[in-house]
Amino acid sequence: MILVLAGTLDGRQLAVDLVGEGHEVLLSVVSEYGGELARNSRLTVRVGPLDQFELVAFLKQTPIRMVVDASHPYAANASQNAMTACRDAGIPYIRYERPAVPLPEYERLYEVYDAAQAAKTAAKLGNIVFLTTGSRALSLFKGEPLLADKRLIARVLPEPAVLKECLELGFSPRDIVAMQGPFSHALNVAMFEEFQAEVIVTKNSGQVGGSDTKISAAMALNLPLIVISRPKINYGAAGYSKQEIITLVKEAFLCNI
Template sequence: MIFVASGTQDGRGLVEYLLKQNYKVMASVVTNYGKDLLPKDENLIINDHKLDEEAMKNCLKENKIKVFVDATHPYAVNVSKTAMQVCDELNIPYIRYEREVTPIPAYNKLHLVKTYEEASELAMQLGENIFLTTGSNRLDLFAKDSKKYNKHIIARVLPAIASLQICENCGISPKDIVAVQGPFSESLNIALYEKCNADVVVMKNSGTLGGTETKLTAAIKLGLEIVIIDRPRIDYKKLTHDYDCVGTFVAKYEK
């Protein structure tokens, strides 16, 4: 059986790709929404519980996993580090599938930072109305800093109960929540930025599939300040950006 650490569109695509090749697959997701998006297939088992190191180890052993495919979000570095460590201990072949980064254009109002903390601090210095496209992760940090510096933040998050609960916990007013499923076209991003009177946009480099390119071009056309949290750098044991490469790797170990 192949284990796919999913939770992204990439992960769902890989699950479908492997199922079409008649592999038995276990897909791991962390939300009911992610679970609902996976295909219904007799060869698919879904794990919808969060897996820490010990739970992951037990799961892989109990299900006799032959290959581990890591297709988690590019910024979910802790999951990837745990997966590589567990696979090393259990001698399970590991491969990382990751979407390509979006090239960063030359633009004098674009600022590249390494952490959420840097992004929040800088965004508060650059403008008054800060449009966050980073989802609900670390929203508490931006909310805290916005109160500290008396700035206005708009949070674009998934239309999921968990995301909206985080917004409420952070004290973000419903009028400052854009709860929609991306990615979005350039024109829709422009409309949202204008509607919210944004003068700063904060984003991650989640690749074209994550909508980074159209977020960028929309902000540049409007002359907005842009803060990009750079993608974390990890020394993956085996890294690819291609489904067929994953298929070739899997075929070596799962007959």
């Protein structure tokens, strides 16, 4: 059985593709919402977070022969935990890395290394900062002293726990956009205009994550655009497409026969 770690659309699609290749697959997702989406694809699903030690125990207690890590490109801790757990359990680890969007030549684009640098950079560029980075780094933006007198708009998934977190961090309901993406170029333009955004902050989550249309919308409005770079991780065996992953899985099984 292959354990696929995923919570995103392309991760779920990859699990379906592996089933189509004749593999028995268990999909692991963190949230109940992700579980619902996966069950709609008729996948066998496990819901709930797994830290490194829980994952090691899970791998030893179940007939998992391989892990395919299709977690979000910025879920560095999840990937590091999975690699360590696979080494401890003595099973192959394969990474599916969603292709990034090539960054255009745009004089108002600022590529930064992490959310902390993004927060400091945003504070210099405008008073209304539209955050399209997901919910995990919101506390960092809210806690940055340089942003204390700025208006922060958070676009996040419409999940109860995420909305609760936003409110607890001090986001006003009028500054929370709870919608499921990805969003079209036109809708991004409309949102940025509606909130009178002066700075856009995003991650390079690839076309599947809607990075292309966020970038094009910011450029169309001539807005400063801050892009947080992906964490640099040596995954070892990694593929960037469905076919590459299928080939790596086949090779890994042959090597472990």
